[in-house]
Each structure stands twice: as C-alpha cells, then as structure tokens.
Amino acid sequence: AQKITQTQPGMFVQEKEAVTLDCTYDTSDPSYGLFWYKQPSSGEMIFLIYQGSYDQQNATEGRYSLNFQKARKSANLVISASQLGDSAMYFCAMRGYLTGTASKLTFGTGTRLQVTL
Amino acid sequence: DGGITQSPKYLFRKEGQNVTLSCEQNLNHDAMYWYRQDPGQGLRLIYYSQIVNDFQKGDIAEGYSVSREKKESFPLTVTSAQKNPTAFYLCASSMGVTSDEQYFGPGTRLTVT
Numbered sequence: 001a002q003k004i005t006q007t008q009p010g011m012f013v014q015e016k017e018a019v020t021l022d023c024t025y026d027t028s029d030p031s032y033g034l035f036w037y038k039q040p041s042s043g044e045m046i047f048l049i050y051q052g053s054y055d056q057q058n059a060t061e062g063r064y065s066l067n068f069q070k071a072r073k074s075a076n077l078v079i080s081a082s083q084l085g086d087s088a089m090y091f092c093a094m095r096g097y098l099t100g101t102a103s104k105l106t107f108g109t110g111t112r113l114q115v116t117l
Numbered sequence: 118d119g120g121i122t123q124s125p126k127y128l129f130r131k132e133g134q135n136v137t138l139s140c141e142q143n144l145n146h147d148a149m150y151w152y153r154q155d156p157g158q159g160l161r162l163i164y165y166s167q168i169v170n171d172f173q174k175g176d177i178a179e180g181y182s183v184s185r186e187k188k189e190s191f192p193l194t195v196t197s198a199q200k201n202p203t204a205f206y207l208c209a210s211s212m213g214v215t216s217d218e219q220y221f222g223p224g225t226r227l228t229v230t
Contacts (some may be wrong), residue, residue: 004159035218045160045207045221091159104175105219107159 002027004092004108012114013082020067021077021090021111029096034075035105036066039089048090051075082115089113119144121222123208128227130202138193138225140208146220147213149191153177154205154224163206166191167213195227202229 003026013019025034036048051059051066059066067076075094079086092108121142130136142149148167152160162175166185180199185191191210195202205226209219 037221043205043207043224043226045209047218047220050218093159104162104165105160107161109157109159 002029002032002094002096002106004094004106006092006108006111008111009109010112010114012116013079014116015084016081018078018080019082019113021079021092021113023075023077023092023108025073025075025092025094027094027096029098031097033095033097034066034068035093035095036064036075036077037091037093037107038086039091039110041088045091049077079113084115084117087113087115121208121210121220123206123222123225125225126223128225130227130229132229133197134229135197136195136202136227136229138195138206138208138227140191140193140222141189142191142208142210142220142222143189144210144220145188146210147188148211149185150209150211150219151175151181151183151191151193152207152209154207160207163193195229202227 005024032053034051038046049059049061049064049066051068058068063080065078089110091110093105124139150165151163154160161177163181164183166172172183182194207224208222211219
C-alpha cells in the first residue's frame, strides 16, 4: 500500500519569498515516482514537477524544485520567489512501478498556499 | 488546442437518478482515468482504462460505471447505487498507464439532492 502525508493544511507566504510545502510518503515498492500538482480555485489539476526514486539529482522546473530525501521518505516542494498567482491548493502524489500499481496515483490531502503582498 | 474537456462544469440531479459525466481528449492518449475529490481530501481513483474496450476498477468503483468505446472518450455514469455522489469529478489521460504525467480536465461538480 502507498500513503502520502501532507501535514500542513494551510500556509502563508509573502510575495517574492520562498516557501516549502511538506510531503512524506510510505511505500513498499522499490521503484516509484513522486509528483506535485497545483489546483487553482477553478479546479483543474496542473502538473508541476516529477521525481523518480532512482534519480540522482533533485528535480527542478523553473521556480519549482523538489527536495527529495529518500532515507527520510520526504519529497518537499520548494517554490522560489512566490507570486500572487501561486495561491492555490498543492497536492503531493506518488505511484509505484513494480507492484502492479503503476496505473494509480495516490494523492495526499493537500496544502492550501496563500501568497500575500 | 490539445486537451481534455469535461462537460458540464456544474451538474445537479435528484437522488435516485443516474447521471453521466462526459470526458473527451484529443491528445491521442491511450490511458484515461476518473477521479473523485471530496472537500479537504485528495483525489481518489474510480476507474481507469488502458485501451479501447478495456477498463479497470480503481479504489472506489462501487456505484459507478464506465465505457471506453472510442479512444477519445471515457464517460462516467454515477448510478443511484452510489451512496454519496455529491463531489468534484476529474478526468485525466496519459500516454500509457505507466507514463509519468497525467493531464487533467477542468472537472465537473456534481450535486445530488
């Protein structure tokens, strides 16, 4: 079984500051992928960043980076230089590749980020 | 523009009625998915399909049915057997079921009274 835990229901950050959204996971699958999605108030899910469990380097995509600490089973999302448009719900998700669950994304409960002036 | 469309955005039904949610994609993706989202929760997988005329149950398939007669279309029927049908429903697609990224539609908010 796979589990994603996001312990921060809500976060505030000032514009132009960096913010870290926490995500821990649990899986028995030796090969897995970790994802972050953004959900604005309009409802659609927007893919942000992906990290494979065997990737040597932490993933980065523009202002997004994933702080992957395999031993601690954490995959925190770092957003640099926050913008007002970053205000949204953020979901961490994972999938396993070797236990027949590759088709399934398991999601956390999300963190609501509010960017302030 | 390539993407996923879901219609309608908002849907209201009386209890006891079946309702079908539409999902269409023009991304030429083989795999399609249906998720349900409840307030304060993440997404949960209802059904997924790897290819035309094939689909598999997800974690919460009870009270739902799907069909995949065309590659582009994956409609979801919420039947009267679904005990708590009021929720936000999201459709997604990917190149294959093991593809890294799933692309999501805008969602349908279903309210059953």
